[in-house]
Amino acid sequence: MGIIWTIIIGFAAGVIAKFLSPGSNEPAGFVLTTVLGIIGAFVATFLGQALGWYRPGEGAGLVGAVIGAVLVLMAWSMMSRRNA
Numbered sequence: 001m002g003i004i005w006t007i008i009i010g011f012a013a014g015v016i017a018k019f020l021s022p023g024s025n026e027p028a029g030f031v032l033t034t035v036l037g038i039i040g041a042f043v044a045t046f047l048g049q050a051l052g053w054y055r056p057g058e059g060a061g062l063v064g065a066v067i068g069a070v071l072v073l074m075a076w077s078m079m080s081r082r083n084a
Helices: 002-020 030-051 062-083
Strands: none
Touching: 002 030, 002 062, 030 062
16 A cells, blocks of 8 residues: 555645746656656655655655655756756
């Protein structure tokens, strides 16, 4: 159930992160927004468990997932600027 919950939270986090940090180099579309949020939720979960904020098997909440999604979005923007 943890992975499914992370995916659901990740979807919402992707939508929120896209509104928080709009830009010209961001991914567009429903699928990419969902993927961005899911990756952000997994990043937040991994970092939170590594830092001891979450127990093993415990996922990041919505706020953590949004922060993770914003970090992934910033990395995406930096990589797309470098390639352009």
